Amino acid sequence: MNNYSHRMTLIVADEHHSIRSTPGRRLSEVLRDDLGLKSVKIGCDAGDCGACTVLIDGRQHCACLTPVAQASGREIETVETADPALIGQLQKAFLAHGAAQCGICTPGVLMAAVELLQTNPAPTLAEIEDTLAGVLCRCTGYRKIISAIMAVGTAPERVGPPDVGKAVGHPVPRLDGLRKVDGTEIFGADYAPEGALVVRAVRSPHHHAGFELGDVAAWQEARPGVEAVITAADIQGVNRFGVIPPLADQPAIAEVTARYRGEPVALVVGDPDLVEAMDLSDFPITWTPLAHTLTEAEGGIAGAPQLHETRADNTLIRGRVATGNPDQAMESAAHVASGRFETSYVEHAYIEPEAGSAWLDGDTLVIQACTQAPIMDRDDTAKVLGLPLEQVRIIPSAAGGGFGSKLDLTVQPLLGLAVLKTGKPCRMVFSRSESMRASTKRHPGTLEATIGADESGRIVSMMLHGDFNTGAYASWGPTVATRVPVHASGPYLTPNYRATTRAIHTNGPTAGAFRGFGVPQAAICQEVLYDDLAAKCGIDRLEFRRLNALRDGNAATFGQTLQAVGIEECLDALKPHWDRALAEAAAHNETSPVLKRGIGVASCWYGCGNTALPNPSTIRIGITADGALKLHQGATDIGQGSNTVITQIAADALGVPVGTFELIGPDTALTPDCGKTSASRQTFITGKAAERAGMALRETILRLTNLPGTAEIVLSAGKITVSHGDERREIDLAALPANPFGYVLMAEETYDPPTSALDENGQGIPYAVYGYGAQIAEVEVDMLLGKTRVIRIIAAHDLGRVINPLLAEGQVEGGIAQGLGLALMEEFLPGRTENLHDYLIPTIGDMPEVESIFIEKPDPVGPMGAKGLGEHVLIPTAPAILNAIRHASGARVTKVPALPHRVLAAIKAAQ
Numbered sequence: 088m089n090n091y092s093h094r095m096t097l098i099v100a101d102e103h104h105s106i107r108s109t110p111g112r113r114l115s116e117v118l119r120d121d122l123g124l125k126s127v128k129i130g131c132d133a134g135d136c137g138a139c140t141v142l143i144d145g146r147q148h149c150a151c152l153t154p155v156a157q158a159s160g161r162e163i164e165t166v167e168t169a170d171p172a173l174i175g176q177l178q179k180a181f182l183a184h185g186a187a188q189c190g191i192c193t194p195g196v197l198m199a200a201v202e203l204l205q206t207n208p209a210p211t212l213a214e215i216e217d218t219l220a221g222v223l224c225r226c227t228g229y230r231k232i233i234s235a236i237m238a239v240g241t242a243p244e245r246v247g248p249p250d251v252g253k254a255v256g257h258p259v260p261r262l263d264g265l266r267k268v269d270g271t272e273i274f275g276a277d278y279a280p281e282g283a284l285v286v287r288a289v290r291s292p293h294h295h296a297g298f299e300l301g302d303v304a305a306w307q308e309a310r311p312g313v314e315a316v317i318t319a320a321d322i323q324g325v326n327r328f329g330v331i332p333p334l335a336d337q338p339a340i341a342e343v344t345a346r347y348r349g350e351p352v353a354l355v356v357g358d359p360d361l362v363e364a365m366d367l368s369d370f371p372i373t374w375t376p377l378a379h380t381l382t383e384a385e386g387g388i389a390g391a392p393q394l395h396e397t398r399a400d401n402t403l404i405r406g407r408v409a410t411g412n413p414d415q416a417m418e419s420a421a422h423v424a425s426g427r428f429e430t431s432y433v434e435h436a437y438i439e440p441e442a443g444s445a446w447l448d449g450d451t452l453v454i455q456a457c458t459q460a461p462i463m464d465r466d467d468t469a470k471v472l473g474l475p476l477e478q479v480r481i482i483p484s485a486a487g488g489g490f491g492s493k494l495d496l497t498v499q500p501l502l503g504l505a506v507l508k509t510g511k512p513c514r515m516v517f518s519r520s521e522s523m524r525a526s527t528k529r530h531p532g533t534l535e536a537t538i539g540a541d542e543s544g545r546i547v548s549m550m551l552h553g554d555f556n557t558g559a560y561a562s563w564g565p566t567v568a569t570r571v572p573v574h575a576s577g578p579y580l581t582p583n584y585r586a587t588t589r590a591i592h593t594n595g596p597t598a599g600a601f602r603g604f605g606v607p608q609a610a611i612c613q614e615v616l617y618d619d620l621a622a623k624c625g626i627d628r629l630e631f632r633r634l635n636a637l638r639d640g641n642a643a644t645f646g647q648t649l650q651a652v653g654i655e656e657c658l659d660a661l662k663p664h665w666d667r668a669l670a671e672a673a674a675h676n677e678t679s680p681v682l683k684r685g686i687g688v689a690s691c692w693y694g695c696g697n698t699a700l701p702n703p704s705t706i707r708i709g710i711t712a713d714g715a716l717k718l719h720q721g722a723t724d725i726g727q728g729s730n731t732v733i734t735q736i737a738a739d740a741l742g743v744p745v746g747t748f749e750l751i752g753p754d755t756a757l758t759p760d761c762g763k764t765s766a767s768r769q770t771f772i773t774g775k776a777a778e779r780a781g782m783a784l785r786e787t788i789l790r791l792t793n794l795p796g797t798a799e800i801v802l803s804a805g806k807i808t809v810s811h812g813d814e815r816r817e818i819d820l821a822a823l824p825a826n827p828f829g830y831v832l833m834a835e836e837t838y839d840p841p842t843s844a845l846d847e848n849g850q851g852i853p854y855a856v857y858g859y860g861a862q863i864a865e866v867e868v869d870m871l872l873g874k875t876r877v878i879r880i881i882a883a884h885d886l887g888r889v890i891n892p893l894l895a896e897g898q899v900e901g902g903i904a905q906g907l908g909l910a911l912m913e914e915f916l917p918g919r920t921e922n923l924h925d926y927l928i929p930t931i932g933d934m935p936e937v938e939s940i941f942i943e944k945p946d947p948v949g950p951m952g953a954k955g956l957g958e959h960v961l962i963p964t965a966p967a968i969l970n971a972i973r974h975a976s977g978a979r980v981t982k983v984p985a986l987p988h989r990v991l992a993a994i995k996a997a998q
């Protein structure tokens with residue numbers, strides 16, 4: 088604390104806390120660090136996200152923007168200290184309505200709701216939207232937050248726990264929900280060992296530049312408190328990581344060239360009080376800016392600055408799927424539609440910037456950080472640090488959103504380097520702008536396609552080429568390049584087909600995984616052209632899709648014979664809504680010359696899991712001698728609900744109440760590999776492993792008691808009671824020997840979906856399970872301003888057996904919010920939109936009504952018939968909105984986001 092600090096009093100829960108602080112220090116920092124009120128989250132330190140919302144004298148404030156002196160002597164309320172009756176009711180409602188997913192925004196949302204309900208116990212929708220306008224949620228799509236707030240003070244809907252064997256299909260509230268609503272969840276920035284040093288990165292201010300380090304030792308010496316400066320020269324292992332190991336090309340710390348703006352070139356480690364406030368702009372480094380490219384068009388031309396000497400040019404990889412004779416079939420087509428479409432960089436904008444801490448436990452490096460992929464983190468971090476795998480332990484903290492970006496390494500190797508160099512525990516928290524500069528993005532794409540139909544409107548051929556900007560490093564570029572050609576036909580029968588892709592390096596941010604892996608971009612191209620074709624064929628747009636929908640037994644463009652195809656059922660479920668919406672829009676438009684309504688429809692399909700690659704998950708369930716039942720669940724729950732869904736499946740497979748399980752993990756030291764949380768794979772693959780483990784343990788128990796499969800199993804202290812009719816037997820658990828895991832009974836099962844490699848034409852079995860869906864968008868377009876308001880989305884999704892309808896609805900609503908952002912507002916521009924006031928994501932006021940319709944077409948492979956959902960739900964939203972804009976205004980928008988100037992230009996072009 089410096090000489091300018093003052094003594095102040097903060098009043099929290101009627102207690103007077105005397106503190107010493109500089110007057111201008113952020114209140115958020117004081118509440119978290121001095122008073123331990125960790126429910127106050129830091130999302131941006133700029134008043135943009137509202138995660139730090141607290142009440143001061145009953146009114147909501149962003150604690151990050153409030154100098155502590157302004158709060159002195161005033162009553163401060165946080166989730167920990169708010170009126171227990173009101174906050175308790177809100178917390179219960181949030182749990183019952185599934186209003187918290189990852190939970191990072193939840194404390195801020197709750198405090199804004201407390202402000203409202205204290206003076207207005209029965210608020211209207213408009214009042215809720217008004218009060219919560221300053222708090223962003225990236226997961227939920229806000230609808231469940233609204234319904235939870237409206238439910239406070241009303242008679243609670245009684246949904247009891249499921250009966251034994253009936254957990255699957257039941258709206259079980261999130262099992263890890265309590266700590267999300269009471270503010271005790273531990274996110275990446277919420278824990279660090281006592282005395283942890285802070286790690287900061289010196290990052291490139293240039294898109295592409297050579298650099299030379301100056302006298303780093305002298306710089307360090309002149310700065311007391313700096314314990315270490317770390318550069319690439321300190322790296323003992325292989326300074327290259329990447330999610331696709333053969334293509335690993337990303338240095339943890341750049342060596343002599345920075346290839347994107349924000350790339351780390353050095354680390355500064357030291358005393359938090361000094362290093363956190365340190366100006367790093369005088370770090371001794373000389374930059375030599377180099378020519379750079381930022382778009383796939385620039386990066387892909389001959390003579391473009393080359394990023395990687397190890398590659399022939401800037402093409403990272405190509406993808407291809409081809410079948411039939413698309414050229415010949417196109418020539419014979421009665422109707423043909425063609426188009427070129429562009430999409431932008433999209434930022435994940437999770438509310439929790441990347442954060443974590445690390446320490447040594449003996450000779451094991453322990454890293455606790457937000458992640459979607461603990462085993463991949465362990466393997467790549469060990470590689471960079473030159474440590475054997477068993478000397479790196481990853482404990483995922485709760486992830487405050489991920490959506491694909493937290494699959495890639497962020498703080499992990501940097502923390503490891505700092506701990507190994509200093510021998511002390513360390514912590515690292517990215518600032519918002521650092522997060523936005525350094526994290527991966529959705530691939531921008533330029534897609535061109537031609538689709539042909541015969542006289543009757545049946546698709547005869549499709550040809551597509553997509554160039555994707557994969558940025559500086561490989562990351563998930565190969566996945567996008569291979570997944571897009573597989574999916575680009577949409578869920579439609581396409582007998583002649585050729586889809587090709589390229590992932591092209593540029594000096595833009597590295598593009599990685601983002602909900603859909605390129606399929607949402609491809610769906611925009613295909614679905615807009617389907618509207619063109621429907622018009623040319625003179626067929627209603629929804630009927631045109633139904634006519635061409637894939638059906639059971641059809642061969643996909645990659646040769647796989649498909650089963651359990653639910654797209655036709657999804658479109659059928661939408662038909663009454665389609666007819667109603669079209670009639671309403673027509674009636675509205677007769678009397679509204681400026682605000683025109685339009686209706687659009689689009690479909691999706693999505694293969695669950697890795698594309699044509701092994702991706703096993705392993706689940707362990709054990710029973711201890713005293714009768715505790717433990718589920719070792721290594722899948723990271725980033726808000727989507729795997730902790731709950733996988734437990735539901737395990738419970739039914741074993742035949743015990745869902746609440747019997749104690750959840751262990753994820754933790755690379757305690758849980759087997761459940762793979763990464765991506766590609767909508769956890770419910771399907773880890774769920775299948777859980778089903779198998781539950782069934783195997785049940786079989787063991789029944790074998791020991793020699794009772795048939797329908798017997799009832801009850802666990803209690805030290806024993807298992809198994810009953811079948813009048814027969815009743817007991818297993819004395821204490822009499823059984825414990826295995827090396829400490830279990831007297833245990834089952835461990837692995838599931839790896841049956842896929843096959845794709846040949847040079849992309850023929851094979853890329854996925855074992857597919858989910859399907861279709862959405863209708865109802866929009867209103869201002870013909871003078873070009874602004875679009877989405878009024879309603881009706882989403883019909885075939886997710887096979889619905890494991891948890893409450894959580895599934897949350898996925899649909901959250902995915903739609905992100906699809907709406909992709910369609911209408913989100914465009915990341917390196918160097919220009921590196922914060923949450925220039926980069927806009929949907930707020931509560933942007934969200935339309937959402938109606939979810941679930942089609943349950945059980946999958947023969949998925950656990951209990953389940954498919955996947957997480958990524959599917961985002962795919963149709965943007966094309967449905969674009970098609971609705973066109974229906975309303977005539978504007979055929981070919982670049983997203985459909986910002987007002989683009990819509991106006993398209994209206995003009997149409998006129």
Ligand code: FES
Pocket residue numbers: 186187188189190191192193223224225226227438487488726
């Ligand atoms: Fe709101 Fe995750 S639940 S940001």
